[in-house]
Amino acid sequence: MTEKSLSRRRAIALAGVGVAGIAGAAGVGAALIREDEPQTVAADASGAVGFYGGAQAGIITPAQDRLHFVAFDVLTKDRAQLVRMLKDWTAAAARMTAGQDAGEIGATEGILEAPPDDTGEAIGLPPSGLTLTIGFGPTLFRDASGKDRFGLASRKPAALADLPHFPGDTIDPGISGGDICVQACANDPQVAVHAIRNLARLGVGVVSVRWSQLGFGRTSSTSTAQATPRNLFGFKDGTANLKAEETDLLKQNLWVQPGDGPEWMTGGAYMVTRKIRMLIESWDRTSLGEQEDIFGRTKGEGAAMGQAKEFDEIDLVSRNGEGDPLVKDDAHIRLAHPTTNNGARLLRRGYNFVDGSDGLGRLNAGLFFIAYQRDVRTGFVPIQMNLARHDALNEYIRHVSSALFACPAGVSGPDDFWGRSLFA
Amino acid sequence: MQYRPIIALLAVGTLAACSGGKSDDTAAGASGPITVKASDTACEVAKSSLDAGTHVFQIANSGSKVTEFYVYADGDRVMGEVENITPGLSRELRVELPAGAYQTACKPGMIGTGIRAALTVNGSAPALTEDALLQQATESYSRYVTSQSEALVQKTGDFVTAVKAGDVAKAKALFPVARTYYERIEPVAEIFGDLDPKIDGREDDATAALPFSGFHKIEKDLWVSGDITKDGPVADQLLADVKEVVTKAKDEKLSPLQLANGAKELLDEVANSKITGEEDRYSHTDLWDFAANVDGSQAAVAALRPALEQRSPDLVKQIDTAFTTVDSELAKYQVGDGWKLQTDLSDAQLKGLSDAINALAQPISQIAGVIAKK
CATH class of the missing domain: 2.60.40.420 (Cupredoxins -  blue copper proteins)
Incomplete structure (x- = not known):
């Protein structure tokens, strides 16, 4: 990597130029330039991930270790004010992902009488692979009464329809939905929190934080270069996840293609979030054999039942000596597998969470599930419907929050801003 | 200039x-x-x-x-x-x-x-020159404090009289009214050391040197036990302290920067102790204090207005809009000449008030910087 030797500023400038050049040559949409993803590469865990590019960073970027996710309600009725804030956010995001202060003056350089334009807790911290990814929720287009809030209703993609109720859902509306979301991922939790905090500060009066979630310990690998991590049930999670290197699969399953829906979403992806509370203590009383049967994988190696190694092909057909399927009919990996779901695949990017303990002394813990896809109607919805109906794991989990966002293509350069294609 | x-x-x-x-x-x-x-x-x-x-x-x-x-x-x-x-x-x-x-x-x-x-x-x-406009701000706010002080002494006197007469119902009715005048001029009252804690301190702020006293001690007795028979000395002390604040406040000239910070701090008070119901935890009359803090903040901003108009007309517009939003959000909870109890508002309603206050506090927090710039 030559990037390692470049200064932070220089590396980003180069990344920006690269993208602009390719976009110019291709002449059209962002989706065409995703093969060259300068922003997906950071020199190391503390380095910067480029902000500008064909796709938004934070989707196929190798999953960082920490998450701060926030959903906002839009307060203003003034479209121009909202656009102004999105421009301010974009400028701040470009700066913060480069490891700079949120504002041009900085945390400590301003006059003593005015509040600083950066909050300061990231002073001295490296960029830490920070990515900021924006999405727009269904309620931004129409409110609960069906009113077109910002003249965007005609641009609402059909794929951004409200998710259906899934069997067993115990969704709390207070920590669900939202008009706009921002996913901050970084290898240092303070860097992720700093980014969300400053965006929330810049948005005061225009938006209001609806809910937010901290996460740690990525539960998916989004690149073949990463080892598969474990969730709080102790299992490797996301072995069969879509990965950055699988270009054709990404095109089929992840990136919105021309003609899929409104043009402004071409090159983007739809994001589903589900906060899945794990009933940790019950799980911990479950025998190893049952745990493995429920997942359909061995706990140690993470191999599918009947196989030796993690990445050995899953065999959903063969039966053991007693005539039972190697992978049980209600096993998690069978029900989530593409062959069970018309080939549907998701790019998962979830994180573990522990929000302290509940009043009964149980860990308030689980998985903050995030998945990106080309269309939820052929992606998350059929897969989750299948899981919600049959998954043996359901006994140990509760889905407590749910949200859906449309994440457009990337910001092409300093003149572009978050949501420009939507608000154009 | x-x-x-x-x-x-x-x-x-x-x-x-x-x-x-x-x-x-x-x-x-x-x-x-x-x-x-x-x-x-x-x-x-x-x-x-x-x-x-x-x-x-x-x-x-x-x-x-x-x-x-x-x-x-x-x-x-x-x-x-x-x-x-x-x-x-x-x-x-x-x-x-x-x-x-x-x-x-x-x-x-x-x-x-x-x-x-x-x-x-x-x-x-x-x-007028910029300096003269800023000078006027101090005088203008001083007039505001003087007028509020007079009403504060009278209404606190009425409240104290009712407490000492053992008239619980009347004292309860007068409690939020007397506090209104105090909450409006809190940026001034807070300047004088121990007086604010003595008048307006909460039970958890009490120390051996500064025992629980003032408005909130009487509030607790009025609403929790309903027994104010022993509150005569507390009431007398409250009135004496209020009179002392008023006397001192008349000589106190807040600088334009103090006014700017006062306007912001009043809104912080609203955001952190009124919306949460912390301030009037026994009577739940927090919305009275809320309205009074907003009034006081508006008075401080209004005093600075001619200078602000000159330096940052956009900020003035932003602040005006935000005040209007707060007023209309608050007006939803007006009942007769008073306000709903904080505990009668739903979480969503409190969030609505909180959003409106934050949207106002943000531009108001910029005033000090604008005033300070040469």
């Missing part, structure tokens, strides 16, 4: 309409006081056009509610006001008015924006 035409327009207002431009300091003497007939539904000011100078308004309250009378400059900057005009009472307001466009307002029941009328003051007014 650079001179910009817009300032002249602001300051002079109705210059085009003015005739001679003579300033007559004996305007009041020449034609007698300007009568104001205030009732629960009307506010008839005898004149709508005056010459620049000092004037005396004579306000007679024929209504059934306690009223207040204000003369406002642009942005509700208080030029003069008289509080606590009880039914049947007549009171005077002496106020110096340079040429310009003003509004008069009666506030029967003492809340809301009041019954307004336009008042034109004729004559020429010199364009």
Whole structure:
């Protein structure tokens, strides 16, 4: 990597130029330039991930270790004010992902009488692979009464329809939905929190934080270069996840293609979030054999039942000596597998969470599930419907929050801003 | 100091309409006081056009509610006001008015924006330098504090009398009213060391040296046990402390920066202790304090307004819009001449108030920086 030797500023400038050049040559949409993803590469865990590019960073970027996710309600009725804030956010995001202060003056350089334009807790911290990814929720287009809030209703993609109720859902509306979301991922939790905090500060009066979630310990690998991590049930999670290197699969399953829906979403992806509370203590009383049967994988190696190694092909057909399927009919990996779901695949990017303990002394813990896809109607919805109906794991989990966002293509350069294609 | 035409327009207002431009300091003497007939539904000011100078308004309250009378400059900057005009009472307001466009307002029941009328003051007014505008801010806010102080002493006196008479119902009714005047001028009251904690401290702030006392001690007894038989000395001390604050406040001139920070801190108070119900945890009358803090913040901002208009007209617009949002959000919870209890609001309603306050506090937090810049 030559990037390692470049200064932070220089590396980003180069990344920006690269993208602009390719976009110019291709002449059209962002989706065409995703093969060259300068922003997906950071020199190391503390380095910067480029902000500008064909796709938004934070989707196929190798999953960082920490998450701060926030959903906002839009307060203003003034479209121009909202656009102004999105421009301010974009400028701040470009700066913060480069490891700079949120504002041009900085945390400590301003006059003593005015509040600083950066909050300061990231002073001295490296960029830490920070990515900021924006999405727009269904309620931004129409409110609960069906009113077109910002003249965007005609641009609402059909794929951004409200998710259906899934069997067993115990969704709390207070920590669900939202008009706009921002996913901050970084290898240092303070860097992720700093980014969300400053965006929330810049948005005061225009938006209001609806809910937010901290996460740690990525539960998916989004690149073949990463080892598969474990969730709080102790299992490797996301072995069969879509990965950055699988270009054709990404095109089929992840990136919105021309003609899929409104043009402004071409090159983007739809994001589903589900906060899945794990009933940790019950799980911990479950025998190893049952745990493995429920997942359909061995706990140690993470191999599918009947196989030796993690990445050995899953065999959903063969039966053991007693005539039972190697992978049980209600096993998690069978029900989530593409062959069970018309080939549907998701790019998962979830994180573990522990929000302290509940009043009964149980860990308030689980998985903050995030998945990106080309269309939820052929992606998350059929897969989750299948899981919600049959998954043996359901006994140990509760889905407590749910949200859906449309994440457009990337910001092409300093003149572009978050949501420009939507608000154009 | 650079001179910009817009300032002249602001300051002079109705210059085009003015005739001679003579300033007559004996305007009041020449034609007698300007009568104001205030009732629960009307506010008839005898004149709508005056010459620049000092004037005396004579306000007679024929209504059934306690009223207040204000003369406002642009942005509700208080030029003069008289509080606590009880039914049947007549009171005077002496106020110096340079040429310009003003509004008069009666506030029967003492809340809301009041019954307004336009008042034109004729004559020429010199364009003011930035320093002079900032100097005026201090004086303007000082007038506000003086008028609030007077009502504070009276209403605290009434409250104390009711407590000492053992009249629980009356004391409960007067509690949020007396606090209103205190909460409006808290930026000044807080300057004087231990006085604010003695008057307004909460139980968890109490120490051996500063035991639980003042408004909230009596509040707890009124609402929790209903036994105020032992509160006589606490009540007497409260009144003595309030009088001391008032005496000191009259000599205290807040600098423009202090005003800017005071305006912001009042909103922080709202955000952190009124919306949460922490302040009036026994009576739950937090929305009274909320409204009073917002009033006080608005008064401080209004005092700075001419200077702000000159330095950052956009910020002034932003602040005006945000105040309007807060007012309309708060108005949803008005009940008669008071407010709903904090505990009667749903979480979503409290979030709505919180969003409105934060949206206001953000631009207000920028004022100090604007004022400080040379």
